Amino acid sequence: MKSLKTILLATTLTAGFGFFMGTTDAHADSLYKVKTGDTLSTISQQFSGDNSLIDLIAKDNKITNINMIFEGEELVIRTAEEAGKDAIPVQAEAAPVQEAAVQAEPAAPAQEAATAPATTSSAKEWIAQKESSGSYAATNGRYIGRYQLDASYLNGDYSEANQERVADSYVAGRYGSWEAAQAFWMANGWY
Template sequence: MAMKKVLMSVAAAGGMFVVGTSTAHADNVTYTVKAGDTVSEIAEHFDTTVAKIKQLNQLENENLILVGQKLLVTGEQPVNTTKGTANNTSANTGNTNQAAYQAPVTQAPSTATGSDAEAKAWIASHESGGSYTASNGNYYGKYQLSRSYLGGDYSPANQERVADNYVASRYGSWSAAKSHWLSHGWY
């Protein structure tokens, strides 16, 4: 217990972050969040509770999980080990948007092909984890478009259409939009 307090104090004082963990219990089960997942569905699948998952993962808001996030669903909380310093307090080095994920939504067809399709998928992944229901303030959906651009129609088909029109008019292609995102952290 004293060791844990020391590590947390050093982390808070020095701006350190955890880059590794060591598991203290052999029955730990980890689940990687996919688009459309909710903590309650994950808890039901693993025959545990939302409260237990929230506690194991020190989640402030169980309705705010990210695609690709690894959640400990059973067992005991890992003991953190510190292996370096950085000015960042988060391992997320990409877009800082955090999107809440709700029920899965059917994929709307895309008009992009080839490298543009890859760039479009990359942007969607970095903006919302590919979720049509992701929300971050005034930005909504798979491409985190301004709600005013969407005109109140948040359907997947409208999100695809509006995103394609926005990118075509502003950048000319999804590949150019991705290049801008890589340079500026937004598109």
């Protein structure tokens, strides 16, 4: 009888330990394998809907040059709750709203279309905020400036005036208007 009790207790403890070890933490980090064409910006967009995780991903993965990641490299991406610990308060408050938009992805284009800006200047500013948080000095690999234009379009002149001129020309030639470029961005996540 004593050996039966010992077996039952050992089985119960083993099953409980197995259950404990087999459960996943809802706040676990994600492991992301870099694909061709990925940048820290596109990865951050995937996980948070904006560029707020770029520095955190670089820090967590000991990336010294944020413009250089390699295909096949595995990156640890912290969840929103974990990332919020290192984020500034404004970003921490904004993250849940952006996550909700990502979770409701099928409904997002319809909701965003209803709030689409009525003027060229607001559509242009909206794209600038999505691409670079409005910074003329932002870089992401070969993409430069406020509108994240390919460096070849800027011909080595990264001045604010040239970025504005080239962005206007690019959008006019490709989309016809900033509003059309914004609609394309909302549907595809880039312009």
